[in-house]
Amino acid sequence: MLSFACAIEPLRLANRMSGQPLYDWTLTSETGAPVACSNGVAFAVDSDLPVLGRDDVALVCGGIDVQAATTKPLLNWLRREARRGLTIGGLCTGAYVLARAGLLDGKRATIHWENQDGFEEDFTDVALTHSVFVIDGNRLSTAGGTSSIDLMLKLIADDYGDDLANAVADQLIYSSIRTDGDSQRLSIPTRIGVRHPKLGQVIRQMESNLEDPISPAQLAQEAGMSTRQLERLFRRYLKRSPKRHYMELRLSKARNLLMQTDMSVINVALACGFASPSHFSKCYRAQYGTTPYRERGTQGAAPTAEAARPE
Template sequence: MRRRMTPPASIGFLLLPGYAMMSLASAIEPLRAANQLGPRPLYRLDFLAAESGFVASSVGGGFNCAALREAAADLDLLFVVAGGNPMLHDDPALIHGLRNLDRRGVRLGGISGGAAVLARHGLMEGRRFTVHWLHIEELQELAPGLLIERALYVIDRDRYTCAGGVAAFDMMCAMIASQHGAAFAHEVSDWFIHSRMRTASEPQQLDPARRYNLHHPRLEAAVRLMTTHIADPLSAAQLAGLSGCSTRQLQRRFADHFGMSISDFYRNLRLEKADELLRHSALPLAEIAQLTGFATVQHFSRCFARHFGTPPARRRRDGTVGGGLAPPPAPAQSATPWKTSSETCRR
């Protein structure tokens, strides 16, 4: 008697306008390779949208999609793929469709900002998940009880989420490994000259030591403390004590490496975070000021205008909030693209 062939797993990708092509390609290409390298087709891919038609990515190209309501009855897993500001996606019919799929037992996932869309509408409650680091603070403000992790990807029971970009590739390889074995997943990864599959727990961003080219352990410790105390800034004395040196020694290290004082560097670090939140979230200025350690909106606005040459309200108005189509400002040549000011702007 002829053995019946197992049908391929049905995986849908719900594309929201302005999604990042890199994130989507990183998710679908490992599945395509698995189909090519495997003994039979392992995955069937469906591209879906709120309504049928062409859905453009952040670079203009895109896919012709079927309507979500027409999703196949045998759909196994649906990924929401979102870029720009996912907090602005509020289509009642789309959310209704996602909830229906959840009730049917379809597993749900989010790529880049996709998990933020799911979380905002109650579809990530009680599950661990991750999202692109740009959206973490805003999500935590909206719903402090969410189980957000700063990981590359998180697979928790029936939820698959990743931070976007090439993290989608690592998540798909992990999924392939769980279903078809680690050796086959490595074969897929090698196909793309991706010799090391990253683990879920690896960080989304460069460690401060690598980002700022730090080689002194005391300086590295101080900068790491700063990056984890944006909303509640530590004093120079606290930073020095926790880093294992005197305030004077630490001031000298900052002057030698960054060409500025501890307070100047710390303030600029907080202002850069504020700029991210301005351009990529809809949080009010008062909340952004609080999240970046400024006592008042007025003080925050003065410091911001002095650093960037424009007030925060205008920066937001002229920026990319909600669109996600414009690239971020070009980095300066230095690893620390910040200016100091003769007028000290303290907390």
């Protein structure tokens, strides 16, 4: 709902601040039926999937369990509109739908950080970034949440100038406009609540090497300390060992892959640095209280897709 509202409101405010109907939008769903967000709020829509005008922009807004909502009629509609040269974008997990339709092949794109592990495994022809939003030709994508605001402010600025975009941002009380060069996640020091350069360096190394884990000795060497110093550093600031922290990062990625892809449990284990499926299953159960095989039955309800179009 947040991604959706943050896409619509800047357009409404652009009309209000300019005193002109610069943009209009139509809400659509696959069947024309109302659309419910994951928080239970439902929206009436204007139509089912329409034939759009040549200058329209189609935006697909996705949420939890987007795979289940990515239907054949929706994919066919997107491919048809893409063949006609339309600009098409994905808000939050809507980028998954575009990728499934083949509309992001050879393109740069982004998606919510929680979905990036599965996206990278499924769509190797897409240049996935960690940016807040991406504009690559006539393909748009956002990371979700408030990043829809940043994308819309960029489009408004391109269409009608920075002054109008800044006026819209002021109305939204949005004081820090982000660009496509900004990362969607908080910095490592902010996330862990510790500003220690060597600790941040080691964690960054861990996060970048989940499939082929680096030994504590090598991590310590690259950070310019002994293994014992590394151990003390993690115990002091994170109340756990480097090995335990590394394991939690790998298991978190494994959980994302299990929930978001059709990869076999064995392949998920390998992608997260576990050579033995039995060891993977044992570690997973210890962390999450269930086995990898049972985890796939706990996915959330499917979202819906909507399309918005500026005039």
